[in-house]
Amino acid sequence: MASVQAVITLRKQLMSATSDKKTENVVDILRRLKTEVVATDELLRETKIGITVNKLRSNESKDVSDLAKELVKKWKGDVGQTGPSKKASATNAASPSPAPPAQSDSKSPIPAPPKPSVAVRTNAVPAPPSPALSKSTTSSSSAQAKSESSSAPPPPSAKRRPSGGPPRSYRSDNVDAVNRDSTGDKTREKCVELIYDALASDSDAPVDLILSRSRALENHVYDQNPPPEGTANYRNKMRSFYLNLKAAGNPALREGVVSGEISVKELYEMDPKDMASEEQKAVNRKLVAENLFKAQGAAPQQAETDAFQCGKCKERRCMYYQMQTRSADEPMTTFVTCLNCNNRRVGPDSIPSVLN
Numbered sequence: 001m002a003s004v005q006a007v008i009t010l011r012k013q014l015m016s017a018t019s020d021k022k023t024e025n026v027v028d029i030l031r032r033l034k035t036e037v038v039a040t041d042e043l044l045r046e047t048k049i050g051i052t053v054n055k056l057r058s059n060e061s062k063d064v065s066d067l068a069k070e071l072v073k074k075w076k077g078d079v080g081q082t083g084p085s086k087k088a089s090a091t092n093a094a095s096p097s098p099a100p101p102a103q104s105d106s107k108s109p110i111p112a113p114p115k116p117s118v119a120v121r122t123n124a125v126p127a128p129p130s131p132a133l134s135k136s137t138t139s140s141s142s143a144q145a146k147s148e149s150s151s152a153p154p155p156p157s158a159k160r161r162p163s164g165g166p167p168r169s170y171r172s173d174n175v176d177a178v179n180r181d182s183t184g185d186k187t188r189e190k191c192v193e194l195i196y197d198a199l200a201s202d203s204d205a206p207v208d209l210i211l212s213r214s215r216a217l218e219n220h221v222y223d224q225n226p227p228p229e230g231t232a233n234y235r236n237k238m239r240s241f242y243l244n245l246k247a248a249g250n251p252a253l254r255e256g257v258v259s260g261e262i263s264v265k266e267l268y269e270m271d272p273k274d275m276a277s278e279e280q281k282a283v284n285r286k287l288v289a290e291n292l293f294k295a296q297g298a299a300p301q302q303a304e305t306d307a308f309q310c311g312k313c314k315e316r317r318c319m320y321y322q323m324q325t326r327s328a329d330e331p332m333t334t335f336v337t338c339l340n341c342n343n344r345r346v347g348p349d350s351i352p353s354v355l356n
Contacts, residue, residue, distance in 0.1 A: 002036040007047045010037075014052055023061045030056070030067045039075035050075060051259055055252045058278040079204075167201040175211055191238045192218045198245035198254065205258050213258055217241065220264045240272055250277040289346065292325065292335070310338040311345075 002010070010029055017025035033053070037043070044050040053075075056068035166172070170193045183189060195214040203210060218238070225234040245254055253275055256262035267275075273284060306316040317339040322332040336345045 004043060004046055007033075007037060007043065007049050011047060011049045011052050018056065018059075023064060026056070026059075026061075026064050027067060030064070030071055034067070034071050034074060037075075039078040041079060044075070044079070048259065048261070051252070051255050051261060054255060058249070058252070060278075060282075167197075168203065169200065170196045173200065173207045175207060188218060188222060191242075194238070194242045195245065198242050199258055201246065201254070202251060203254065203258055210258060213260075213264075216264045217257075217267065220268055224268065237268075240275075241267070244272065244275040247277060247280075249279050250275075253277070289344075292323075292333075292346065304339070308336050310341060310343050312343040313338065313341040315340040 010033060014026060014029045014033075017029060030053070033049070037049070039050070050072070053068050053071055056064055057072065059065045059068065175193075175196065192211075192214050195217055196210055199213060200207075200210045221234055221237050221241075225231070225237065227234075244250060245257065247253075253262070257264075257267060273281070276284070303321070304317065304319050306318070308318040308320065309316050310318065315338060318336050319339055320334060320336040322334050324330075325333045333346060337343070
C-alpha cells in the first residue's frame with residue numbers, strides 16, 4: 001500500500017501530465033494508483049487525490065476517462081469496506097453470543113426431578129424455570145440488546161454515503177436536527193436548503209460540513225447584494241449557483257466547493273460559463289463555431305475553389321469566404337466548407353492549404 005507522501009507525489013505528477021496533455025503519462029499514473037493505492041477516508045482527505053482523479057472522468061481522452069471512472073469506483077468500494085459498516089460488523093462479532101440453554105445431565109448440580117409413579121394429569125401447573133435457564137435467557141437478551149445498539153443508524157453529523165438509492169437531500173439527512181444558526185428569513189433558509197441539496201446529492205461528506213458550506217455561500221451572496229436594491233440580483237445569483245452545482249455532469253465543481261478547494265469568494269466571482277462542466281463547455285465552443293459560419297450578413301459572397309483539399313474525404317470541391325472577426329490590426333479569418341461531405345474548417349490567419 002502506497003504511503004501518503006507517495007500518493008501526494010503521484011498527484012502532483014498527474015496534475016502536471018494533465019496540464020501538459022501527456023495522455024500516455026496520465027494513463028500510466030492512473031494505472032499505478034489503481035494497483036498501488038488502497039483508499040481510506042484519511043488518505044483521500046489528506047492527499048485530495050480523489051478530487052484530482054474525479055476531474056479526469058470528463059477528460060477528452062476516452063482511455064483517461066474510462067480509467068478514471070474505474071479508479072473512482074474501486075476507491076468507493078475500498079472506502080465502503082473500511083467505513084462504518086465494517087466497524088459495525090466487527091462490533092457484532094465481538095458481542096457475546098447467547099449461552100446455550102442448560103441441560104440436565106449427570107454432572108449438573110441441580111438434581112433431576114423424580115419420575116412420578118402415576119400418570120400426570122393434563123391440567124397440571126407447569127413447573128417454574130430452573131435458575132440456570134433464567135440466567136441463560138438474561139444473557140441472550142443482553143447480547144441481543146448490544147447487537148442492536150451497535151447496528152443503530154449514525155447521528156446526523158456522521159458521514160452518509162449514497163447507496164444507489166435516491167440522492168441525499170436536506171430532508172433525507174434530517175438537517176433540522178443539527179444545531180445551526182438560522183437567519184429567521186424564510187427566503188434565505190430556502191436558498192440554504194437548495195444549495196445543500198445540490199452539494200449533497202452525490203457527496204459522502206458529513207452533514208455539518210455541507211451545511212456550513214451552503215450557509216457560507218448564502219451569507220456571502222446576501223452580504224454582496226443587501227436588500228432592497230440587491231434582492232433581484234441575490235435571487236438570480238442563488239438560482240445560478242443551484243443550477244450549476246446541481247448539474248449531473250458537474251461533480252468536480254460540487255466536490256471542489258465541499259472540500260474547500262474552491263472558496264466561496266472564488267465561486268461567487270466565477271462566470272456561469274466557467275462553472276459549466278467540460279461537456280457543456282465543449283458544446284458551447286461548438287455552438288460558437290456554428291454561429292460564426294452562419295453569421296454571413298456582412299461577409300463577401302462565397303466562392304467555390306479547388307485550392308483546398310478536405311482532410312476527411314480528400315475532395316477539392318470547397319467553398320470559402322473571409323471575415324474580420326477580430327481587431328482591425330489582426331488578419332482576417334477564413335471559413336472553408338467542403339461541398340462533398342460538408343466538413344468545415346476555420347483558418348485563424350492565412351488560408352489553410354489542407355481542410356482538416
